[in-house]
Amino acid sequence: MTATRLVFDAAAALAILFACVMVVHRNPVKSVLALVVSFFALAVAYVLLAAPLIAAIQVIVYAGAILVLFLFVLMLLNVPEEGRQGSSRPIHQVLSGAAILVFGAALLALLRSHGATRAEPAAFSAAGPSDVATTSRLLFSEHLLSFEALSVLLLAALVGAFALARREDQA
Amino acid sequence: MIAGGIPLGDVLLASGALFVIGLVGALLRRNAITIFLSIELMMNGANLAVLGYAAALNSVEGQVVVFFVIAIAAAEAAVGLAIFVALFRHTETIDVNRINLLKW
Amino acid sequence: MNLTDWLIAALRVLVPVLAIMLVLPIPMWLERRGAGLIQDRPGPNRVGPFGLLQPVADAVKFFMKEDLIPSNTDRFLFVLAPAIALFSALTTFAVIPYGPAVTIDGREFPLVGADVSIGILYLFALTSLSVYGIVLAGWSSNNKFSLIGGIRSSAQIISYELAMTTAAAGVILAAGSFRLTEVVSMQTGTWLGFIPRWNVFPQFLGFVVFYVATFAETNRVPFDLPEAEAELVGGYHTEYSAFKFAMFFMAEYVNMIVVSALTVTLFFGGWSLPGYEPQGWVGVIVSALVFFAKTAIFVWIFIWVRWTLPRFRYDQLMRLGWKALLPIALLNLLWVAFLVLKGWLP
Numbered sequence: 022m023t024a025t026r027l028v029f030d031a032a033a034a035l036a037i038l039f040a041c042v043m044v045v046h047r048n049p050v051k052s053v054l055a056l057v058v059s060f061f062a063l064a065v066a067y068v069l070l071a072a073p074l075i076a077a078i079q080v081i082v083y084a085g086a087i088l089v090l091f092l093f094v095l096m097l098l099n100v101p102e103e104g105r106q107g108s109s110r111p112i113h114q115v116l117s118g119a120a121i122l123v124f125g126a127a128l129l130a131l132l133r134s135h136g137a138t139r140a141e142p143a144a145f146s147a148a149g150p151s152d153v154a155t156t157s158r159l160l161f162s163e164h165l166l167s168f169e170a171l172s173v174l175l176l177a178a179l180v181g182a183f184a185l186a187r188r189e190d191q192a
Numbered sequence: 193m194i195a196g197g198i199p200l201g202d203v204l205l206a207s208g209a210l211f212v213i214g215l216v217g218a219l220l221r222r223n224a225i226t227i228f229l230s231i232e233l234m235m236n237g238a239n240l241a242v243l244g245y246a247a248a249l250n251s252v253e254g255q256v257v258v259f260f261v262i263a264i265a266a267a268e269a270a271v272g273l274a275i276f277v278a279l280f281r282h283t284e285t286i287d288v289n290r291i292n293l294l295k296w
Numbered sequence: 297m298n299l300t301d302w303l304i305a306a307l308r309v310l311v312p313v314l315a316i317m318l319v320l321p322i323p324m325w326l327e328r329r330g331a332g333l334i335q336d337r338p339g340p341n342r343v344g345p346f347g348l349l350q351p352v353a354d355a356v357k358f359f360m361k362e363d364l365i366p367s368n369t370d371r372f373l374f375v376l377a378p379a380i381a382l383f384s385a386l387t388t389f390a391v392i393p394y395g396p397a398v399t400i401d402g403r404e405f406p407l408v409g410a411d412v413s414i415g416i417l418y419l420f421a422l423t424s425l426s427v428y429g430i431v432l433a434g435w436s437s438n439n440k441f442s443l444i445g446g447i448r449s450s451a452q453i454i455s456y457e458l459a460m461t462t463a464a465a466g467v468i469l470a471a472g473s474f475r476l477t478e479v480v481s482m483q484t485g486t487w488l489g490f491i492p493r494w495n496v497f498p499q500f501l502g503f504v505v506f507y508v509a510t511f512a513e514t515n516r517v518p519f520d521l522p523e524a525e526a527e528l529v530g531g532y533h534t535e536y537s538a539f540k541f542a543m544f545f546m547a548e549y550v551n552m553i554v555v556s557a558l559t560v561t562l563f564f565g566g567w568s569l570p571g572y573e574p575q576g577w578v579g580v581i582v583s584a585l586v587f588f589a590k591t592a593i594f595v596w597i598f599i600w601v602r603w604t605l606p607r608f609r610y611d612q613l614m615r616l617g618w619k620a621l622l623p624i625a626l627l628n629l630l631w632v633a634f635l636v637l638k639g640w641l642p
Contacts, residue, residue: 023197033206044217070247077417085424087269117219152413178267182274
């Protein structure tokens with residue numbers, strides 16, 4: 022039980038805990054905040070998996086931009102807490118629960134076949150390159166086309182979001 | 193600098209758990225924004241699994257994949273929230289059970 | 297890891313944080329006396345000689361005041377917001393180097409909280425987290441003015457973050473690394489024997505954009521409309537009193553110090569002094585003092601500008617950020633790319 026594994030387990034546990042809080046909480050603002058903490062814990066986990074660039078991007082983009090956007094939309098729409106009335110039909114809840122259980126069992130079986138739950142699974146050593154330069158080099162050489170396509174995608178999303186959300190009565 | 197010692201199983205279990213929790217949220221909540229948040233959580237679970245394998249197989253390609261996933265998630269979140277805002281302006285509710293005008 | 301390693305690790309973490317907390321009364325005093333100097337009045341001079349104990353008096357006042365929480369609001373969010381603001385302000389200092397590497401037991405330790413490979417990206421990550429403090433403060437105050445102030449302030453911060461990071465990207469491109477220690481070591485030495493190799497000379501546009509953006513990031517005049525007294529009472533910290541207000545107050549000053557330190561590191565050579573090679577412990581202390589002095593100059597400029605310039609109207613502010621600073625920062629990036637390709641910038 023090395024220190025790295027301990028910290029990773031702690032970070033993963035924190036992420037899972039706050040993910041549960043997010044799913045369970047009634048108030049959507051608190052859900053978003055719980056998810057922020059969860060993503061921050063995931064960023065810590067990413068650092069331990071030798072991906073510091075992705076950890077930084079996770080915090081900057083996911084926790085620091087996407088979730089802020091969620092928060093702004095929640096405040097703009099003044100979304101109320103989820104009340105008791107208008108609850109889903111029971112058949113829907115039962116079927117969803119059954120589907121989740123089946124899926125969870127299948128996932129566990131898959132992970133077990135990969136040796137996930139054995140007592141002391143094979144550890145790997147993240148001795149590979151873990152600095153920013155390697156990832157960036159790959160991004161700009163092999164995946165350059167995807168990278169440029171991504172920027173076009175972001176531009177399209179920007180224009181699309183603006184077009185969708187503006188008021189009808191504006192000139 | 194990272195000494196390693198994280199079993200792949202730990203990573204996969206965590207990622208599976210996050211995915212299933214996100215699935216629970218996406219299926220059982222009624223607030224459209226919370227459903228969207230749960231979907232983002234599922235994507236993060238998948239990201240964690242990809243990074244776990246990237247570290248285990250000593251490959252950097254996994255990090256590039258996750259980079260693209262995060263950026264695409266940003267684009268999708270922007271458009272999805274714009275749709276919600278437009279929808280909310282018309283229907284005054286965010287409960288997905290009430291938004292049923294297209295049902296037969 | 298033996299005891300020395302633990303001690304060194306602990307010191308590397310504690311020194312930046314404690315240094316900032318100890319230095320904090322200085323800008324507080326400087327602000328009040330500097331305001332007096334610029335406005336041709338004495339400023340506080342009753343508490344101690346030259347009003348030097350004024351920050352102490354302020355601190356005592358903050359502790360003694362009644363702590364109010366408005367009714368009908370979410371108490372948890374109300375209390376959480378200043379904590380987030382202070383947390384993100386304090387932790388950003390971890391990647392800024394304040395001295396050259398010291399050699400203990402034959403190993404080199406750079407004088408920085410954490411010399412991570414993502415360097416400045418860590419700093420930007422934490423700056424984006426500070427938005428939450430402001431938005432939550434505005435939202436949970438249950439007050440129209442706070443909400444408007446909070447939304448305006450967070451929109452301003454995320455807009456100017458773009459210009460700031462693009463201007464910093466020019467420096468990163470020239471240095472070839474995200475680590476701020478590399479950025480500083482790239483700026484040692486001189487051109488032609490007397491011009492220091494600071495990044496402000498080849499990248500002057502980038503420096504201007506960066507420095508203006510930092511004013512907007514810290515909500516200081518001329519970009520402080522979100523907390524303008526005349527328009528918005530107090531903006532997002534209207535409803536805060538006593539210690540929670542003190543946390544916002546401290547967060548603002550810590551942000552100011554960190555952002556000045558960052559400007560010094562990126563554009564003015566950090567702890568290096570042209571023509572001086574730091575040797576041993578004396579060199580370390582001299583370099584740290586040089587860093588402190590340079591940061592102090594930029595903090596003074598923050599204060600000077602506050603009491604000199606009028607503030608921007610909100611639409612002027614947003615127009616400046618998106619239509620002026622961002623294109624100039626991109627131009628600067630192109631210019632730096634050209635310089636690097638030509639080999640004129642290492």
